[in-house]
Amino acid sequence: MKAHRQHGPAKRTARPASTQAARARSAGAQSARDGSRRADRADATKRASSGAPTGALVRPAAPASSRSAKSTTSSRSAKSTTSSRSARPTKSAKSAKSAKSAKSARATRSAAAPAQATASTASAAPPKSGASARRGHSRYGDNGVASLGEARAHRRLRLHHRAAAQPNPRHRDRRTIRTTKPLLSTRFGAGRPRFRLIATLICLMLVLGVVMAKVGLMQGGRGQALRASANELWTRTRTLPAQRGAIFDRNGDELALSVPAATVAVNPQQIVDVPGTVAILAQLFRLDDATRAELQADIEASTNGFMYVARQIDPTVAEQISDLELIGVSTYPEDRRIMPGGETGRSVIGRTDIDGVGTAGLELQYNDRLEGVAGQMNLEVAPGGRTIAGTEQVVQPAIAGTDIIISLDRSVQYATEQALIRRVNETGAIGGQVIVMDTDTGSIVAMATVNRRDGVAMVSTGNWSAVGAYEPGSVGKVITLAGAIEDGAVTPATSYVVPWQHDCTDNPADGILSDSHQHGPMPMSVRDILVESSNVGTIYVGQEIGYERQYHYLTEFGLGRVSDLGFPGESPGILEEWQEWEGTERCTMAYGQGLASTPVQLVTAVNVIANDGLYVAPRLVTGTVGADGELTEAATPSSHRVVSEQTAMQMQTLMREVVCNGTADDAQVEGISVAGKTGTAYKAQEDGTYYNADGITRDYYSSFVGFFPAEDPQVTILISIDEPQSGFNSGAQSAAPLFRELVPTMVHELDVQSPPGSTDCAGS
């Protein structure tokens, strides 16, 4: 065992030594050995040809197959005892032996070729002599050789013999190929492992190179486009709707908000059992037979791949439907916009469409801020188009819309609307408007619009307080008198002899202007003119300052232009340049006829008097709450001084006289000091006249604008009644009583505190 272990590895390690030994023996011993080998081979050839045994290595002739096996065994044995390098000597060994090998090979071929036709390769081995020959094997192999070099020489001889016996397959005639090996394996190096390995390596390198080039191409130049194309194949992008911002009132109560809901839709092309699916949906939605049949017909007739069944329903119902996993039926979340207070504030807040887009009111005006920013979510889909659960990836989260805080007070708004509805019903009017404004800030606390629909007075969906324009009537006298007093043209005590009629143009076609009641020429002070609401007296006062100054004050009080509210569809009113005034307009402008203003403009104008001569632009939005909860106050409304504080206080006194001793005594409130002015205007008809179709009767637009407490105004209220029935034509009759009804509510809800010494008209 020891020797065996030594011999095995020694084949590799001793290889150079044997090569050197072969070189060393190349000159002397080799020539002698070659001579003896040739002699031995000649003897062996003779023995083989004669069939006589030639010692231990000479074996009886065997069949061809057996000989072939023996030859192979012998070759393997030689390989096992000699190194592979002995079969393929090094260059130096080759050069040293090549000449001798060629000679011996030629000699052997010439001498032994005939014998090899009938004898095996082993039989051609040289005979052994001495003890080795008797044993039949030696330490260098089974051939009884005495040295490694001899064993190598034997192997070379065998190989040469074999080569001589077998023609070179490369030189064979193709027509006479007789081989069991495939041609390809022969041509491509069968039996030549090194060539095969190198060829395989080259092929693999080429393939790898092609693959790498392809990878580089896919990752490099076209990588972006390929990735995009791949994403388009298996990913879908879904929009994440942003939650619409809420609208809060001044106390933080929700006026409009979005709540979670769900929408159910079907793909008519995917539904297999339409009647069954519709039956299940009808049961969950509690549809009647007619609706169910209509739904089924719609689905069956639809050629689209999408159809709504129900939108913005209760999420629990949608969840039930989703759990059923009905084929072709899908649900997805979709917020629903609601107003918790019902119709309260509807005319101001406006509305959204089914998709949550503002279409009217503040919902429209601030739609960009309320709707937020939609997000995006990517999800992967299976080949069938169904989404793969768990693959959702929010690429861009949705940003909730901005909450808006408006100045409306939900309770005041509700009380105002309900009171206005009652008043409209009582007066038989077709509608009306009420605006409650914070005197100091211009913030609108309530803005109610009521009109009749099918004979029933209800909160309007349109904000006619900002959209509609009406002739203010006698409320306009406040502007004329304040301007005259401000300009120093008159004082409250300035007196005129006022008839009840006045011919403004000396043109009979224009008609005669008159007061509301007949009276003879009578001395009237400016105070009396306002308290008695004399049209002719106001014309006289207006003439004191001229048309231009009248126009100046009208615009300074905010008429003739859109207010800072910026409400959708807000009207600027009608106010022509003073140079364009013609006919009776030059006179009627003084008492509020011949121009038109919105209720918002009118209440803002009167609020100038209540606010000590300072115009404060009206506003509805007082602040916003961002997605991060940060509260941002709205910009301070613009303001400018119109009249002096002294003038304003004089007008406040005069307007308090109007309530206590004038036309607006129905606006008196017990315990509250109130100032105001009534207005009764003719409504212009479509034919441009102030008469109805009968040519006799007129339609009125009656109003009252007041503020309280008169000594320190905190709240300004405008009440307008549109086309009250006979008996309620004047503002005193139709609007002033409503003012009296609303003031206690304002005092309670807005916590209005009267200043010390403030008393009502009765002095209490």
Place this chain on the structure above:
Amino acid sequence: MVRRDGHPGMAAAAADIDQRPNLQVVPTRRVAANAAAVMVVVIGVLMLSAVVLHTRLAERQVQIDRLEQEVSNSRSLFDVLRQQRAVLRAPTNVAAESAGLGMFVAPQTQFTAIDPNTLAQVLAATGTVSSLDGLLIETDPLDQVRRVRAADSDGDGT
């Protein structure tokens, strides 16, 4: 007798053989094999670590998803609850409920001074005073919405 290899006999050949270097099998340093083994172990450990890491990440992600779902559900519930509260507190609902109880709008209004103790008792009875510290409970919906939004924003920020 001289052998073909030049030795006079077996003894001389053996002697010649004995003079040859005593070659021994020297095991080669299996640096590559050892390095490969180390690499395999290292790569195996790294792959195992990656598997563990990804597993932990997946578990965490599942937890995060569940928490996010809970947050989303809570937010939805918050919206639903505040909508219900807004409906209940709306003047429309209050008027309808009070009308159902036989109340109606007073034809006249009189303001009277209220005893502070009475006011406190009413506030306590209506549940707007904290039983812990006796302070008024902030029920401003806007303030609550702001706090929720601020919390959401902080959560997104972190």
